[in-house]
Amino acid sequence: MKSQGYSSQSLPLALTALLQRASAAIVACAILRTGMLITGTRMTVAYEALLIIVALLAIILLRGPKSTESFHSAGFWTSAISILWVWGILVAVLLFLGYATKTSAYYSRKLLLSWAIATPVIVLMTQLAIDKVIAGLTLTSSNKRRAVIAGVNEYANSLAAKIEQRSNLGLSLEGHFDDRGLERLGQISPERLLGKLKDLPTYVRNHRIDLIYIALPIRNIQRVTDLLDELHDTTASIYFVPDVFVFDLIQCRTDEIDGLPVVALCETPFYGLRGVIKRASDIVIASTILLLASPVLLAIAAAVKFTTPGSVIFKQRRYGLDGRDIVVYKYRTMYVSDDGENIPQATKDDQRVTPIGAILRRYSIDELPQFINVLQGRMSVVGPRPHAVAHNEQYRKLIKGYMIRHKVNPGVTGLAQIRGLRGETSTVDEMQQRVEADLEYLRNWSLELDIRIILRTLGAVFTDTKAY
8 A cells, every 4th residue: 555645756746846946056057068168168177166156156045946835826027036136146246256366357258248147047947847847746636645634723724725825735635623513613614624533533544644734722732642642543644733823923943953843933034044145145235335335425424524523424332133232333414423321213303413414314325334234244234223222222121022123133224114114203103013014024034025125125215204
């Protein structure tokens, strides 16, 4: 008898998924090598090194969609923009390496320009093709694995919805088991309720069920234990879905410590490879902006210096990563340089703001020196905006989860800012909305989200009426 947890297509599906992860690196190197052959470019040590670096960067940055999503589910244009953005970062890193090592002269500029333009298009086409192959392997009814859920509640329904929406998972959901009647459940169709929990083991054996998801509340742990004992007489794979939705989750994930499973309920999104990607994008973006804007930065510094007495750069203590003190730079826009225990927030027509400071604050130009903080590693391009230490101490006592926003580096811009949640917070409710947007960013971070925030920030600086 075929094992309940095994699919006849498991091996080709796994190999195809692996190919999808590595396809960008393969395509990028193949196009470069093809271009060399077409143009008659000789393979030298410099080109060998370039191929190795390209392969490594592509594996790190261009990994394709997650194993649980496809280009179809993510959206074609969303996927295309994401690939173009990450490819731009990869090319920028290569340009920086060439400049820093003074090796750019060893390469054909015409060849590399053609390669840089053609590669992202072909990478996208390749990913789409592989995605269709994976869909073909997983969507056939004979290949789908049959699943049931023990329990009917909010997170069980959420799991069921995800299984049904993500057709590329290759799962067919049969229904739920629960000891309560339909009149008490009220959130499931009659045909989806397959029986009581005591009926589950027999149903699994008689209907050749491959997967069982136990979605019972943690408070009923004894019922979970008893059900596991009864299900050990089947060959189905069993997963426990803890009701961690009762907590305020930030980047929930599973891990292990020497084989002991643990569940992260509140963690930074920038761990491991994600942290590398975030830091690399910060360095590339901040360096590019500072380089391109350097004449403007010098002109603004001169204007601040010669129009009002005082320093050009205003330095203020803020809370950074994990709540540690950092020093944040801004162009000085006020006659005063407060950094004490009681700092009044800037208000409309604030008499402390200098004439040129009003212009700089209106268009957020005073924040440009913070890209230096980004290169220092104190800030990120995108993240929760840093508040003055005095304001942090005030609001951490008033708003639940306020300090969780410091699980990441503060940002030059953020999700709250593009939603208009910036400027003066005259009420606790206004700060609460800002914090909720910051926590939403932490829960849902992706490089694509950073891109959208940056693009929307460029438009917001001209339309925001709360910048003063």
